[in-house]
Each structure stands twice: as structure tokens, then as C-alpha cells.
Amino acid sequence: MSEAAVRPEEALYEVDVVVNGVRYVRQVEARTTLADFLREELGLTGTHIGCEQGACGACTVLLDGRSARSCLVYAVQADGADVVTVEGLGALAPRARRVTLDDGREVELHPLQEVFQAHHALQCGYCTPGFLIAAFEFLRDNPRPTEAEVRAALSGNLCRCTGYQNIVDAVLDAARRLAEEGAGPA
Amino acid sequence: MKSAAFAYHRVRSAEEARDCLARYGGEAKVLAGGQSLVPMLHMRLVRPAALVDINRAEGLDRVEFPPEEDVVVIGAAVRHADVLRHAALGRRLPILREALALVGHPAIRNRGTPVGSVCHADPAAEMPAVLALLGGEVEALGAEGRYRIPADAFFLTYFTTALPPEDVAVAVRLPLPSPHTGQAFAEVARREGDFALVGAGASVRLDEDGRVAEARLVFCGVGDTPVRAYEVEAELAGVRPSAGTWEEAGAAAADRLQPEGDVHASAAYRREVAARLAARVLAAAFRRAREGPDAAEVAGPNAADGGASPAGRNDAPDHRGGLPE
Ligand SMILES: Cc1cc2nc3c(=O)[nH]c(=O)nc-3n(C[C@H](O)[C@H](O)[C@H](O)COP(=O)(O)OP(=O)(O)OC[C@H]3O[C@@H](n4cnc5c(N)ncnc54)[C@H](O)[C@@H]3O)c2cc1C
Ligand code: FES
Ligand code: FES
Numbered sequence: 386m387s388e389a390a391v392r393p394e395e396a397l398y399e400v401d402v403v404v405n406g407v408r409y410v411r412q413v414e415a416r417t418t419l420a421d422f423l424r425e426e427l428g429l430t431g432t433h434i435g436c437e438q439g440a441c442g443a444c445t446v447l448l449d450g451r452s453a454r455s456c457l458v459y460a461v462q463a464d465g466a467d468v469v470t471v472e473g474l475g476a477l478a479p480r481a482r483r484v485t486l487d488d489g490r491e492v493e494l495h496p497l498q499e500v501f502q503a504h505h506a507l508q509c510g511y512c513t514p515g516f517l518i519a520a521f522e523f524l525r526d527n528p529r530p531t532e533a534e535v536r537a538a539l540s541g542n543l544c545r546c547t548g549y550q551n552i553v554d555a556v557l558d559a560a561r562r563l564a565e566e567g568a569g570p571a
Numbered sequence: 572m573k574s575a576a577f578a579y580h581r582v583r584s585a586e587e588a589r590d591c592l593a594r595y596g597g598e599a600k601v602l603a604g605g606q607s608l609v610p611m612l613h614m615r616l617v618r619p620a621a622l623v624d625i626n627r628a629e630g631l632d633r634v635e636f637p638p639e640e641d642v643v644v645i646g647a648a649v650r651h652a653d654v655l656r657h658a659a660l661g662r663r664l665p666i667l668r669e670a671l672a673l674v675g676h677p678a679i680r681n682r683g684t685p686v687g688s689v690c691h692a693d694p695a696a697e698m699p700a701v702l703a704l705l706g707g708e709v710e711a712l713g714a715e716g717r718y719r720i721p722a723d724a725f726f727l728t729y730f731t732t733a734l735p736p737e738d739v740a741v742a743v744r745l746p747l748p749s750p751h752t753g754q755a756f757a758e759v760a761r762r763e764g765d766f767a768l769v770g771a772g773a774s775v776r777l778d779e780d781g782r783v784a785e786a787r788l789v790f791c792g793v794g795d796t797p798v799r800a801y802e803v804e805a806e807l808a809g810v811r812p813s814a815g816t817w818e819e820a821g822a823a824a825a826d827r828l829q830p831e832g833d834v835h836a837s838a839a840y841r842r843e844v845a846a847r848l849a850a851r852v853l854a855a856a857f858r859r860a861r862e863g864p865d866a867a868e869v870a871g872p873n874a875a876d877g878g879a880s881p882a883g884r885n886d887a888p889d890h891r892g893g894l895p896e
Contacts (some may be wrong), residue, residue, distance in 0.1 A: 398579055451681040
């Protein structure tokens, strides 16, 4: 068997992937998760890792347009895929606001990110990237949600700071704002 | 934690998957949605030499209604979210949507697959219960070619199926309901998206006189496999339903269950919930059989008992998937 000639840990696999509009080609071990790949290979540390079991949602990204746990996808599986992380969310907004970070970098904020700020929907911020991605997908598919629908859609994301009410308020407000602007979240 | 090292094979067809599994002689595992397998790899509960990724295999991503047969065939790379979005499937086999809307969270449903769920054989999972309820089959590919395993021979015990490790499941085949049939699925979980503490599914077919021609009842979360209530099903055949029929049937079915207690719920509690859920899904299936699929939402967990029962998720699953057509 040819596979046996190379011990699995020595084998590297090519990943050719577009992340937030930028193409990257890298060699990875099969067991490298997409979450670790984004953070450690690409330096995109906005995607957070909580449980590595799919339970907390901190690592949620868009994989070919649909939300996915990046801890439950191996990087090699993303070969040929299009990935959007929280760092790329602003670029998906119809009208993103440019802000300057403390370190001088200019970034674009998605309206969802603005309402999270406005509603105090983040405390330590660890869970926030996952909530933003989940909320983005949800509002794209269901632009006029009820509160119950928002709660159901976000049920897969845990917030250790337990800011759930403010997060729900923020997402409902984002839906209202986006409806007024006459545009979906994308 | 992280997975131990493994070799990775992205296969282009079911045949290639089968050949690859055979070369590893049972030491490789199929990677479908990864929503159960990857957590197990991370916890190192399994350490396969290789993963055989079927996500891009040709032809496995289809939902088909073969002509001349009253079944739907759902390929092994079709995801829960695909099923929830599938308009024809929602119309022709609405119980599938009702059950799969209760599987995990949106991001889990975007990747996980009904066939993967069946192969994983978690006794608390919805999809194995639906397969058992409908009397579906798993279509597999092995050294000798394609073959089928009926649901009641497929689930052996916790996380264990009759599918040999060298063979790949290519699809599940689910019978479509015949006329005058109603079906329903409901469960009680501790929180939206959690695995069911107990789930129940029912299918009721009526004859011209409004008598039960055939009733089926299944539970998840109360045994080592999905549990069909065969005795109660037999007792219901020929019955003209009256007030109390479904409660009595539910209680009789629950009496025969031997659920285990754990940190989430005692055995007695599970039996109690099973009785109520069974009554509810049977009643809803009956109403749908009589009045059509839109007849009755399965009542929420709090509807019958004054609101003090545990958090449940079986209230109107209209937008549960966030996946309108
Ligand atoms: C946070 C969280 C919550 C969840 N909640 C629920 C829930 O409420 N209800 C529920 O039912 N599930 C739940 N799941 C599990 C989810 O539904 C999985 O998608 C499903 O159980 C497995 O499907 P998969 O496609 O992801 O399979 P995988 O994880 O890829 O595989 C699972 C197992 O089946 C085998 N397998 C898969 N496909 C094949 C095939 N074609 N041939 C042979 N073997 C195969 C694999 O080798 C592996 O052993 C949850 C998961 C997570 C992470
Ligand atoms: S780190 Fe992926 S879900 Fe928790
Ligand atoms: S804001 Fe701290 S975990 Fe959610």
C-alpha cells in the first residue's frame, strides 16, 4: 500500500483557498483544522477557538457562503473553497463604515458590527466573531425575523459573558436598519 | 484537543471510496459532514489511519425520486440544510423537515448529513429514528457491489451498525407516505439545538372508514438504538380512534421502554416524557392523515401540561432552520 510508505504525520497536503478575497496556497498536515489554519498559518486571529467540538460556535466562519464550524473542518477540506472570517465581514456590507483601530489599521465595519457596539452586545468579545457570522447568515436568509427566530438561529453560539439579551436586541436592530436601508446584509 | 495524525484521501466517486476503505482494511473512516466524526477525532475516541472524504464524490449530493417507486433516495453527501431547503422533499415527506430542523444548530446542519447521522447511529439522534419509523433502507457499496440494509437490521447498538467498515453508505432510501397517511416528529431537549432527551415520531394511515389501517411509533433517546413500539403499533391496527386512544397508546408504549437515567434526566422522567410525546405525535399524525399535512402543528411541550415542563423545541418549527425555500 503506497500510503503506508509515508507515515501520516509526515504527509503534507496542498490547500489553495480564498480567504476574505485573498488567495493563499499553503502546505498543511491533514489534521490541521481550518480554525488553526486561519489563525496560525494566515494570522487571521479573529476566528476564535473555544471547545474544538462544535459546541460553542466561537470558530464559526462562512465556507462557500454557508456558516460552518472551522474547528470541525480540516484545512485540506477547504482546498478550492471561499472562506469569509469576521475580518472579511465588513467587505460584504453594502455600505461599510471605515474605522481606524488603536494600532492605526483601517478596517471596514459591517452594520452588524456597529449594532453590536451600539447595543453593548459584546463584553470580552471572545464569542463575538462567531455570533456575527451566524447572525450574518441568518439575516441574509431571513431578513425580517421574529425574536424567537433570532434566538433559535443563535442557539449554537455560547457567550461566557452571558450577554445574550443584548446580542438578540442587536440582531433585531440590525434587521430593522438593514430593512430601512432596503438592502439585505450582503 | 487535536486529532492524531491520519492520511487524507479526497475521493471522486463512491467506488473510489469503497476501494480506499478496502485498502486500509477497516482502519480508515469515511468523512462526510464531520460534525460527529471530527469531535471524536479531537477527543481521540477514534484514531483511524486515514479519512476518506466523500464530500466531492460524484453523484452523492443528489436527492432523487426514482420513477415507479414510492421512495426518496438521499445521497451520502446531501446535507441536513439541503434537505430542509428542498421544496419537493418538504412537500412529499414533511416529517423529514420536521425532524431535521431539530438537529443541532444552523452551522451544524450546513455541514452534517442525514446519511452520516444514520451511519453514526447515535440513539438520541433524529435521523436514525426517522429511518426506523419509515422502514427505510441504507444503500451501501461493498466489494460485491451495491446492496441494501433495512433499518431494523441496521442499528445494532450505541454507535454501531451492520455496515462493515470496508463498505461505504451511498444513500438512504425512505418510503414516501401513501394517501391518507399523516406523520409527525417531536422531541424534548434541554435547550434549542441540543440532542433530544427523548424524541418520538409517528405515522398513521387511515382506511376509508377512518379506522387506523397502520400506525407506527418510534422513539429516540431511550435505548441503545432507535426503538420502534411494535406491540403498540399492532394494537392500534383496526382501531377507530376516540378520545384517549393516543394517550393510552403513548402510555402503553412508554411502559415497555427501558430508558437509562443520566445527569440530564432520570429513567422515570424519560419514560414520562416518552408517553406524552408519543400521544402527541400520534394525535398529530392522525389529524394530518384526516385533514392533510397542514392540519396540525405538533403541540409545544408546554401545551398539554400547563407550562411547567422542561424547555423543549417542538413548537412550530416553521423557520427553525433559518432556511426558507
Ligand atoms: C454541537 C452539535 C450538536 C449536534 N446536535 C445534534 C442533534 O441534535 N441531533 C443529531 O442527530 N445530531 C446532532 N449533531 C450531529 C450532526 O447531526 C452530525 O451531522 C451527524 O450526526 C453526523 O453526520 P456527518 O455527516 O457530520 O457525519 P460524520 O461526522 O462525517 O461521520 C459520522 C460517522 O459516520 C460515518 N460515516 C459517515 N458517512 C458515512 C458513509 N457514507 N458511509 C459509511 N460511514 C459513514 C463516519 O465514518 C463516522 O464514523 C450535532 C453535532 C454537533 C457538533
Ligand atoms: S471552537 Fe469550534 S465550535 Fe467551539
Ligand atoms: S462577550 Fe465574552 S464570551 Fe461573549
